[in-house]
Amino acid sequence: MTLVTQSVMRERFYATAAELLDVHDRLAIVIAEIGGSALVAAKSRHPHRVINVGIREQLMVGVAGGLALAGLRPIAHSYAPFVIERPFEMLKLDLGHQDAGAVLVSVGASYDSAASGRTHQSPEDVALVAALPGWRIFVPGHADEADLLLRAAAADNDRVYLRLAEQSNAAPRPIAPGHLHVERRGRDATVIAVGPLLDPVLEATADLDVTLLYATTVRPFDRAGLRAAAPRKNVILVEPYLAGTSSSEVDTALIDTPHRLLALGVPNTEFRHYGKWHEHNAAHGLDPAGIRARVLSFLGT
Amino acid sequence: MIAPVSILGYADLGRLMDLQLGDEKHRPSATSTLDVIWVLYDRVLRVAPERTTDPDRDRFLLSKGHGPMAYYAVLAAKGFMDVDTLRSFGRYDSPLGHHPDRNLVAGIEISSGSLGHGLGLAVGLCLGLRARQSPARVFCLVGDAELEEGSNHEAIAYAGRTGLDRLVCVVVDNRSSSLGWPGGLTSRFAIEGWSTATVDGRDHDGLERAFKAEHPRRPHAVVAEVEPKS
Numbered sequence: 434m435t436l437v438t439q440s441v442m443r444e445r446f447y448a449t450a451a452e453l454l455d456v457h458d459r460l461a462i463v464i465a466e467i468g469g470s471a472l473v474a475a476k477s478r479h480p481h482r483v484i485n486v487g488i489r490e491q492l493m494v495g496v497a498g499g500l501a502l503a504g505l506r507p508i509a510h511s512y513a514p515f516v517i518e519r520p521f522e523m524l525k526l527d528l529g530h531q532d533a534g535a536v537l538v539s540v541g542a543s544y545d546s547a548a549s550g551r552t553h554q555s556p557e558d559v560a561l562v563a564a565l566p567g568w569r570i571f572v573p574g575h576a577d578e579a580d581l582l583l584r585a586a587a588a589d590n591d592r593v594y595l596r597l598a599e600q601s602n603a604a605p606r607p608i609a610p611g612h613l614h615v616e617r618r619g620r621d622a623t624v625i626a627v628g629p630l631l632d633p634v635l636e637a638t639a640d641l642d643v644t645l646l647y648a649t650t651v652r653p654f655d656r657a658g659l660r661a662a663a664p665r666k667n668v669i670l671v672e673p674y675l676a677g678t679s680s681s682e683v684d685t686a687l688i689d690t691p692h693r694l695l696a697l698g699v700p701n702t703e704f705r706h707y708g709k710w711h712e713h714n715a716a717h718g719l720d721p722a723g724i725r726a727r728v729l730s731f732l733g734t
Numbered sequence: 735m736i737a738p739v740s741i742l743g744y745a746d747l748g749r750l751m752d753l754q755l756g757d758e759k760h761r762p763s764a765t766s767t768l769d770v771i772w773v774l775y776d777r778v779l780r781v782a783p784e785r786t787t788d789p790d791r792d793r794f795l796l797s798k799g800h801g802p803m804a805y806y807a808v809l810a811a812k813g814f815m816d817v818d819t820l821r822s823f824g825r826y827d828s829p830l831g832h833h834p835d836r837n838l839v840a841g842i843e844i845s846s847g848s849l850g851h852g853l854g855l856a857v858g859l860c861l862g863l864r865a866r867q868s869p870a871r872v873f874c875l876v877g878d879a880e881l882e883e884g885s886n887h888e889a890i891a892y893a894g895r896t897g898l899d900r901l902v903c904v905v906v907d908n909r910s911s912s913l914g915w916p917g918g919l920t921s922r923f924a925i926e927g928w929s930t931a932t933v934d935g936r937d938h939d940g941l942e943r944a945f946k947a948e949h950p951r952r953p954h955a956v957v958a959e960v961e962p963k964s
Contacts, residue, residue: 461865463858481865489888492854499858502843504789505865507858522848523885527855530845532837 498527513539513555542598556699572628577605600629613658622667637725656686750807754823764801797852814841850883894926923955
């Protein structure tokens, strides 16, 4: 089993954000304490564009909205529960309803900080953001991909959610924002692996004759890319957050293609365990063995 | 026949509000803000219908989006919209809802209606304008009951302690907060470092003086007292 444990996506984010601040005079970063120590040097160079509002997450997103209304390109950053769940109405109104753009960058993923318990776990975040109109949602599986997606988001004016994770694939793929990447082609099933679950899915399906698609943009979902991949009757979606978050997207893309769908992800339960993220993956069947067992069962082999 | 824009004034506002018929339930909220919004647009704000996209215009944010009839009436009187548009208030195809939407009317700075959002946006606007070295000021109108929303206090604390001197918060106080504000509304701002003033919300000269008061290196809170809601 390949198990790459690193928080390099987060460190890469701070470095790239600081670099972008130097070259992009409309860019601003808003934080609510988390990340402050990593942005000290950037703040000293750009005191008016690195803004720490203290532990005030509603204000963090409201400020992002106001910055956008003033013509800036804000990045708001925190742990996923605190940048998505706590200020959710601010995402809806201070950004979406104003038609203001912003880039929200989270760390923590579904349970990177598993030992912190439920308060710091956020497997619902992508489903929540996906419930709002007009958001692009990026789920990179490697720090290089996170870097590419951050730069793409910073250069635009829309609403973007970039979800960083400790879990990482061993190597980046040549991704393009908005598009599925075809990892390999096969005949028995089409498997869609999202972000950092690519490597576990690769390991789980190594000896299976399946098409493997890799998603790092999950909204808007690349429906055309899925159709172009000549999907098989059996479709398997493997997501590192709430199971089924993109099921309706797959079904809509394949509306005229008879198919059956297995959606793997984090179950919607109050899961009262601590430990490490890979222990939670194993508990939820999102490690290579768990994925393989359910794929084989689904395929009847 | 409604008079041309150039001669519409305060005396016309009642008639302009009456054009906005329908089942609007926030009339007390609307009339409570009438004089404050009129004084801002007539004497204070550096705004004009032909400058709605000027990055250096002043911004007025109606955080308390409830009862926007007075707001729409003032905008019509000042030429930001046709007077006839007021007659469509609340209709399916109207740009004028019971809560305003900035994407439907040029000159409306924020979409509001859910309480407790305007001040956070105002703080962000001030920070953005400062980063762009703009001289623009931001005036944000909240209600005394709206301040019950905790999000306001995140903004009040931050703005006060960081000295956002381009920010003015106008609290229209019609005593609709069910639990009240022991110690007075201004104390909630003053303790965070704001300059404060309390004025009669129907006294145009008093409002103008309060809005134009100097408040170097501090944001300014003006509590405009009007008759109780009921």
